[in-house]
Amino acid sequence: MKNLLPLALLCSCLGLTTNVVASDYGTLIFEDTFDRTESQELKDEPGNEWTTSSDKTAEGNKEVDLRDGHMYIYTHKVAWHATSVRHAFEFHDGTLALRFMLEDDDDSLTLNFADMELVSVHAGHLFKVTVAKDSVSMTDQKTGQMDLKIRNARQNETITEEQNAMVATKTKTVSNDLAIGVWHEVAVTLRGKKLSVEIDGKSVGSFSSEGFAHPTKRLLRLLVAKNVYIDDVRIWRKS
Numbered sequence: 001m002k003n004l005l006p007l008a009l010l011c012s013c014l015g016l017t018t019n020v021v022a023s024d025y026g027t028l029i030f031e032d033t034f035d036r037t038e039s040q041e042l043k044d045e046p047g048n049e050w051t052t053s054s055d056k057t058a059e060g061n062k063e064v065d066l067r068d069g070h071m072y073i074y075t076h077k078v079a080w081h082a083t084s085v086r087h088a089f090e091f092h093d094g095t096l097a098l099r100f101m102l103e104d105d106d107d108s109l110t111l112n113f114a115d116m117e118l119v120s121v122h123a124g125h126l127f128k129v130t131v132a133k134d135s136v137s138m139t140d141q142k143t144g145q146m147d148l149k150i151r152n153a154r155q156n157e158t159i160t161e162e163q164n165a166m167v168a169t170k171t172k173t174v175s176n177d178l179a180i181g182v183w184h185e186v187a188v189t190l191r192g193k194k195l196s197v198e199i200d201g202k203s204v205g206s207f208s209s210e211g212f213a214h215p216t217k218r219l220l221r222l223l224v225a226k227n228v229y230i231d232d233v234r235i236w237r238k239s
Contacts, residue, residue, distance in 0.1 A: 025095045025189075026238035030087070033232055035069045046071060046085060053084035070231045073224040082110070082225040090218050091237035097187040100131070101229040102180050108132040109230075110223035111188055115216055121146045126214050128223075129188050129197055133180060136204050137173040138195055142211030144170030174205035183231075190217070191238070 038045040044052040044064040054063045058079035065072045075083045100109050109131045114124035125146035130137045144150065144167045153159040176199065178184060187198040193213045196206040222230060 024238075025236040026091075026093075027236060028234060029091070029094075029237045030089050030235040031233065032087075033069065034066055034071045034230075036066060038066050041065075049087060051086045053081065053086075054079075057081040058083070067229075070229050072227070072229050073222060074227045075225055082223045084112075085222040085224075085230075087220050087233075088218060089220060089235050089237075090216060091190075091235070091239070092215055092217070093190050093192065093238040094217070095187055095189040095236045095238070096220065096234070097185065097236075098233040099183050099185050099231040101183045102133060102178065103227045103229075105133050105180055107180075107226045107228055108224075109186075109228045110221075111186070112221035112223050113217045114219040114221060115214060116219060117216075118142070118214070120148055122148060122151050124219060126217060127195065127209075127211055129186075129195070131176070131178070131186055131199070133178050134176060135173050136176045136197055136199070137171055138197065138205065138207040139172075140170040140207075140209035140211035142214055143209065144211070170209060170211070172205065172207040176204050183229075 032048050036047055042062060043060065044054050044062055046052065046064050046066065052064050054060060054076070058076040061076040061078060063074055063076050063079065063083040064085055073083050073085055096111060102109070110128050112128040113126045115126055116124040118124055118126070121142055125141040127141050128139050139145070150159065150163055150167060153163060184200055189196045190212055193210055194206055194208045195212045197204050220235070
């Protein structure tokens, strides 16, 4: 069993203070330290109301493992899609914070925010933040690549140069330098049209786009193409 981080210490690791959490981050509505065990080792059993995509994308093979108080996510060799580990929540403005560790240089972690009630986009996709060894990307999917008009045009090979140019404006990528095999902390904060990302207590970038202001974010997806460790997930609702 791991040693759990007190809230004050965790906030310090994230570059926050307990006063910041209380006044700026809002109300803590979800937390998970993964300090539990599974009843078997054949199927995904993350617990605490997390769900996974393995039944649909990996022929039911296990892709999520609870190890020493952490959640280890990996993509099985037969999978046709990155592993998706999902949890419901609800806020308009708020913050997601978690700890993660990349195992290899080409690993990455995507934090995907969705609203499955929104029918104008594919699979509820609103926006995503992708953290890799040397970069962080912030993408408005609602008004860009996952808008059904854009997605259908791309699939039908009828997308125009103007549409491609518009989609390109919906992503901002900034340089970053992460040590591999080391725990890091990421915090993603939404305030209206502005999305901000901090890693290890330091701002790495922000991006403003209309899709970020979608009224209700309802689903978190952790998307992993290879291997990532996850721990200490917390979600605060500001509004």
